[in-house]
Structures are given as C-alpha cells and as structure tokens.
Amino acid sequence: MTITATEDTAERLARLQQHIEDLLREAKDRGASAAEASVGSSAGLEVSVRLGEVETVEHTRDNGLGITVYFGHHKGSASTTDLSPASLRDTVAAACTIAAQTQEDPCAHLADAALMARTIPDLDLYHPWPLGVDEAIRIAADCEDAARAYDARIVNSEGASLSTHMGLQVYGNSHGFIGGYPSTRHGLSCAVVGEDGDAMQRDYWWTSARCAADLDPARGVGERAAERTVARLGARQIDTRKAPVLFRAEVAAGLLRSLVSAISGGSLYRRSSFLLDHLNETIFPDFVRIHEQPLLPRGLASAPFDGDGVATWSKDLVSEGVLRTYLLDAYSGCRLKLPTTGNAGGVRNLSIDMGELDRAGMLALMGTGLFVTELMGHGVNAVTGDYSRGAAGFWVEHGEIQFPVEEITIAGNLKEMFAGLVAVGNDCDFPGSTRTGSWLIGEMTIAGE
C-alpha cells in the first residue's frame, strides 16, 4: 500500500471549502451575526523498526472541523471528527446552544475584515512522498542499523521510526474570507540505549522536513543518536555551585519558546507573564535580534494566514536587545488595545541572529562551567520567570569537556538569564522551525551533591 491521494488534491480542497461554506451558511440561518470555521483532513503512514524487526505499521487518517459562532459579542464553539452533513448541522447547533449561555465580551468578534489575507502565496509546503510500507521499513532499519553498529556500548534500542503525512487545512469566516492549502511533513527518528557497567543511558536524534529530499540521510541520523548516547555514559553528579551555563542549540530553542510564551497575548492579558509591560524595553543585550518568518518557503511552521484569516508577515520580535512587538491574535490584541500581529495560532519560523563562534569557540568562551544538553520537567514559572529544571550535560574546564553530568538542576530567572546572555553560537545543528545556536548564560545556580 502506498500513500497517494485517491482523488485530486484540488478536488479535495474544493470539498473542504464546500464544508466551510455549508457551516457558515448554517450558522447564518440559525441567526449568528458572524462565524468562523476550519476543516482539516490528513492521512499518513508511520512505521517503526526495533532491533532490526518491524514493530508497528500505522495508517493514520484524521478529519476534523470546528466552528465558532458569534451572536453580537456572545460566542460559542463546537468541533467534531465526523464530516457528514448531519454532523455539520448538529455541530453548528451545539455552538449556538453554547453561545446562548456565554456573556457579552466586547472583544469576542472576528479580526478586522481589512486584514484578511488577499492572496494565498504558494509556500512550497506540499511534497507528497509516494512511499511504500516496505521502503519505509528499509529506511527506518538502515537508520537503526547505523546506530547499533556505531559503538559496542550500544546494547539496546528503542527503535527507529519513519513517518510521512499529508494534510489539507481550510479556514473561512463570514467576512467572506476562505483559504486553504495542502502541506506535507516527513520525519525520521532513532533512539538507542548504551550501557557501561551497571548504568544505562538513552538518547535520540531526528530529522524532519516538508520534502523527503530535504531529510538528513538515514544512517547519519542513526549515528548521531548513537554518538549522543555513548557520550552520556559514565555521567555523575557534581557539587552544588554557581557557574556559567552553555545551553546546546536545541535546548536554547526552549529558552526562545519561553520568550514566545511570555510575549504572547493570552499570557499578557491574563497578567501571567514576566514580560508584562516590557514592550519597547531592553530585555536582551544589544547584539540580540530575534526574527519571525512565517512565509519561509518549505518552512516547517510556515503559513500564509493565521488562525483568524489575517495575512502573516515577517517581523523582528527583538532587535538591538529591545522587545519590539508582542505576539497577538485578534482577541488578545483587542484585550490589550493593540492591533493583531497575525499570530493567531502562534509564532512561525523563529530565528535568532547567530554569532561568530562555533561549538569549540563557545566552550572556550565559557572556560569553566556547565554545557547543558538536556533539560527535564516543567520548572518554568511563566508569571515570575523563575526557572528551575532538571539537567544533564557535560562539565567543562578551560574550554574542554571533562566528563558527562546528570541528576543536577539549574536554576535562575528568565528575565536575568535573557539580560545575562553573553553570546549566541553559530552551531545551529538541529531540525525544526526554530533556528538558534548555543546560548552562553553568565551564571546560574547548579544543585547537585
């Protein structure tokens, strides 16, 4: 069996658009003053191989629709996985029933009609992979083989998985806006277990892309998973101390996600952000520029319009260390008395300007300190910025890795960590929509023995 569209993509898009039109008409017929709806349909294949044998073959096929109706400034929402005509009518009715109980909220309305995307640029997001199950299994097996062959200390495996998905998403609202587009996403990941004496360690690696040709080679993904696993063997605790901390690029991306959360409209109007009232204030050193590119061709988070139908655009979130914009949708913008920034549904393809130094240069710049390669748990307080998380990584002296470290925590406050950012490396070496190198933070508290 292969994953190919059974009907033309354009026809399927047209059918989903028809659903949207039916939903909006039904809402109007029931007396709604405005409405918005989205419909999605996706299909995919996921295979996993463990210890050289097939473990799972999953065929995925998901449908869903959601509608929000407005009666003046009262709103109600409903959703379903059933796209039959009867279900569409029932879902609209359910949303109207909800709206009868909600209260007047002056900000409960669609985004301004003038902001709707006028054109839907082709962002090159659709590259179906006509992949057979046997071929998928072979790629995953190659990936895992490379990991297991990498080092004699790789003694076990959680396996390798290959996935390919194609989806169609359509959004429309009663301004007359309707837009939809197809997209694909393919990925390969591998996790293996190493052993040294009594202790086991696990690590993983992955690749992800809109187009199969852009995926990293399977064997390379496996070798990287094994390399990371072996490097952790022999890890130990260190004493409690204060020290500089270098966040490896992929964990530094988590710090950017904390920034995004803190400057998102929902956190701000709920007063649940440590960056409340920081618009146009300096929050980073002056070399920092953080940029969003929603229209990036083949970008993993690209979208021509946001969840309100508003056209998206590129912008600096931070430049010269100053917070230039919040991330707002129509609702949170209204609550904060600011215009939407086209960020309904989140931020899309974030990047920080990278510095001159590679990994070795960043380690040398830190000198003696902790190189964090993994973080655990949810110890980030969004309201205060207080930060305390489980960590694993390497102890570094004079710019050289000494030994792997585990069962420690690192703690500080995000506001101080952002202000105390010393440098950003050019060692961006992980897949995904967020692009950053490693981050060197001046000082944090490390708790251990």
Place this chain on the structure above:
Amino acid sequence: MNDPITIARDSILAPAGLTEHDLDRLLGLLAGSALDAADIYFQNSRLQSWVLEDGIIKDGNFSIEQGVGIRAISGEKTGFAYSDEITFPALAQAAEAARAIAGAGQHAQVRIANQAAVHRLYEPINPLVSLPDADQVALLKRVDAEARRMDSRVTKVSASVVAVQDIVMVLADDGTLAADVRPLVRLNVSVIAEANGRREQGGSGGGARADLGWLLLEDRALGFAREAVRLALTNLEAEPAPAGTMTVVLGAGWPGILLHEAIGHGLEGDFNRKETSAFAGRVGERVAAPGVTVVDDGTLAGRRGSLNMDDEGTPSQNTVLIEDGILRGYMQDKLNARLMGVRSTGNGRRESYAHLPMPRMTNTYMLAGTRDPQEIIASVDKGLYAVNFGGGQVDITSGKFVFSTSEAYLIEGGKIGRPVKGATLIGNGPDVLTRVSMIGNDLALDAGVGTCGKEGQSVPVGVGQPTMRIDSLTVGGTTA
C-alpha cells in the same frame, strides 16, 4: 439502558447501521492464522466545557470525537489503522490495512460473546447533561466571586468546568466483547495575586468519574477557589529556594507524583520487556526501604484514574508494584503480557481510537505507615517540606526523574518555616525510595486533576501517598 454494552450499541453501532453480524464478519476479515491477536476499538467521546475569565463566561465548547481503531498483532509486530467513518466498507478497508502486517494468511471464524462487567466503579451516565448549562455557568460565577471575596490582592481569576462522556467498546479475536461508559468531570481555578510589586499565580482544582453534582458536594468548587487564592498569597511571600542535597518531607496526596515518575513509568511492561527500563530484571530485589508498599489500583470507586475495564476489555485490578520495599511486578497490557509470559494486569490504555494501547498507570499510590505527620516534620532539623507540585518527568533508562514544587516551606529545627519559591527536585528512581525513613499514617489521594503523557498520548490518572520523609534528595533552588 443502564448497561454499558447496550449504551455502546445504541450510541455507536445503531446510528452507523452496523449489526452483530457485521461485527462477526469484520473480526473474521481481520483475524487469521498468521496473527497472534487482533482487536477492534469503537469509541464515541463527547466533551463540553465552560470558561470564565475576568468575571464573565467568556467561552464554551462542545466536541464529539468518534471512530474505530483496528489492530492486528503477529509476534512483536503490530499493524494498525483507524477510521473516523463508521461504515462497513471503511472498517473492512482498515482491517485489511492492519492485518497486512502478518502477510497473507487464512481468514478465521471468530465468535464474539458478551463479557459480563466485573466492576461498577462509576455509573454509565452522561455527565454533560447532569447539570443544566445555566447551573454550570452559575457555578463558575460563584467560584469567581468567592476567589475575589477572599482577598483584595487577587487581580485575576479564571475558572473552567469540563464534562466528558467516553463510550468505548472492544471486540477481540479471543472472543472479547466488552464495553465501558466513562464519565469524567473536572473544575479548575487559577488566580493571580499582586502586592508590593510582586505578582504570583495559584491554582487548584479537582475531578472524578461522576456527574457534575460531585463538584457541588462537600463545598468542593468553592473550596478549590479558596485553595487557589491561598496558594497565590503564599507564593507572594515566598523566598528563594535552597539549592543542594537535603532532607525532604513530602506532604500527603498530590506529592505522590513522585511515585508516578520515580517508579511508576519504570515498571510499565513495555519498557521492561524491551529491557530499556532501569528496573528491568529486578523483580524480587529491594528497591525501597522496609515499610514501603506501592500499588497501582484501577478499582477505586469514582476516581479519575479508575476504569471498569482497560481499553483492551480487561477488568482493572489492584496491582502490587512494591511490597515492603521489594519489587513485585510490572503493569501489563495484553501484548507485553503475552510476550513476557504473564497475564495482563488491566493496564492496557490508549488516548483514543486513533492511538495504539500500551501499559499505562491508573491510580498509583503508597500505602499508609504508622507515623504522625507532625512527628515526621519534627524529626527534621533542616530541610524542605513540599506539599504541592506542578508536573514531573522521568528518563526511564537512566532512572533520573524530576518533579517541581508549587508550594514548599523550609523546615528549621523541626518546625515549618518560611515558604520558598518553586524548585525542581531531581533523583534516581531505583534508589530514591531506599532513603524513605518515615511514613505517615495519613494516606491521601490527589483531588483528581492528573493527566499522564507517554509517547504523545494523554490519559487521566491519579496518585497518592501519606506524608513521608526522604533522607536526601537534590533540591534545585537558587540559594547555593
């Protein structure tokens, strides 16, 4: 109409026009000589929620998720396909896709038989209609008013109420035909308090497998509001937490998240069959101090983590994981139990029809000891008393786990002292419980808000424990 199988037939099969004969045919198409096991999982899930913010009922949502997941197993191989279209041709196509895992084989005849329900831990009700919409909305307004009445430093209140009805039906090639109708309700309150230039959050909530009337009993809903305010005000006074290894006293109830992370996940059958768990091959060994007994118990009446049957149709049970400090066993689903030569413990759970089952916890807790909680605190000269937590996480292979405090105090000279800011606690699962030196007589279960994530699948769970003293645990504060 008070029998789960009848309710499942009427709400899933009848609207789709599927008959008993169709089910026999479908299972016949799926099952075959080359397979070790096969099952079909029908689900119809409804959810309704209301959200209050800034004093008004701002939003509400109603959703229906419905579909069928079809699984075929040969050895360690699983083929899986699902459909949200419940028609015979769609299901037959999914069955063919799933069974391709085993290659060609003879189709088999399967006779399914109604399985008598073993448990009745909750009633097969629809909680969405258990309280009129207007009353649910009014309840949230009372919660909001109570939180604001408590203290003028409260500047924001948000609250939500959620009711879910999950109807599931399982057919398997071993003849299983079983159904469960699972109600689940929950209320959450979150407040922001501000004073002297500081802003802090406090949250509380609770839930059960019951109707929405449960929220009104014992003053629960308003109690959650008062608890959220108390936590936010406590956090306004919190000082930086200490950093380093020290004695930690964990309060009763929700701190049982320690057990869920430190040992629970590591004792799930899949990780032990694959020998990727730090606990693999250790049954019969000491992994905790004498007096420590930990169970996973899906049979508690009305609890959020309880199940009349798991998602493979196996009745839930009370499984001893650690008995008096000795590791006794793992939690199993059918696949891992078969491959390890043991019986399923009724822990085969899945987020929905679109996900594969795997071994998951239900309600995981430590049995009570004999100590007075006051005596436990009095025994500590210098340490941390942690009573509320946010989430946790574990690396089952290295055994390292974390959980983060949301309410904690210093202990100084045997007395509870100043509150400290949230800090992550980190330890090693296979030996943290060997450092338990005192166990309280005050076993409590959590209020019913826990959700566990594993391999991208979320399921409701419960935890619990008595007050307990751990002689050394690493506390991740900022004061080194």
